[in-house]
Amino acid sequence: MEMINKIGRRKAAVARIYVKKGTGKVEINGKELAQYFPMLDTQTKVMDPLTITGLANEFDIKVNVAGGGFKGQAEAIRMAISRALVEVDENNKKPLKERKFLTRDSREVERKKFGKPKARKSFQFSKR
Numbered sequence: 001m002e003m004i005n006k007i008g009r010r011k012a013a014v015a016r017i018y019v020k021k022g023t024g025k026v027e028i029n030g031k032e033l034a035q036y037f038p039m040l041d042t043q044t045k046v047m048d049p050l051t052i053t054g055l056a057n058e059f060d061i062k063v064n065v066a067g068g069g070f071k072g073q074a075e076a077i078r079m080a081i082s083r084a085l086v087e088v089d090e091n092n093k094k095p096l097k098e099r100k101f102l103t104r105d106s107r108e109v110e111r112k113k114f115g116k117p118k119a120r121k122s123f124q125f126s127k128r
Contacts, residue, residue: 008080013068015076019084022060049082
């Protein structure tokens with residue numbers, strides 16, 4: 001295994017990751033994980049596939065992520081890491097699939113319609 005390249009998507013976020021053997025360093029857009037995602041729950045969301053499979057300190061991961069917000073980016077990275085771990089070892093697929101880390105969550109934001117303040121919200125109706 002030299003380097004594995006995978007892609008993950010969620011909402012408007014797209015994450016491209018490069019996985020190789022190493023010491024467990026995660027670098028996102030040139031920054032460390034704790035620096036890019038300061039909130040602990042977002043960090044755990046990114047590291048979930050590695051902790052579930054028990055491979056947290058075996059791979060170095062370099063991530064390029066763009067689009068969306070921090071939550072969408074974290075889940076896109078999680079999906080890409082899960083796909084890479086399945087390619088490393090097919091036995092990792094079952095625990096990751098049970099937690100739906102390999103499934104693309106296709107929910108997107110609905111577009112705003114004309115004549116309305118948001119996608120579905122309407123202005124207050126006045127009979128008279």
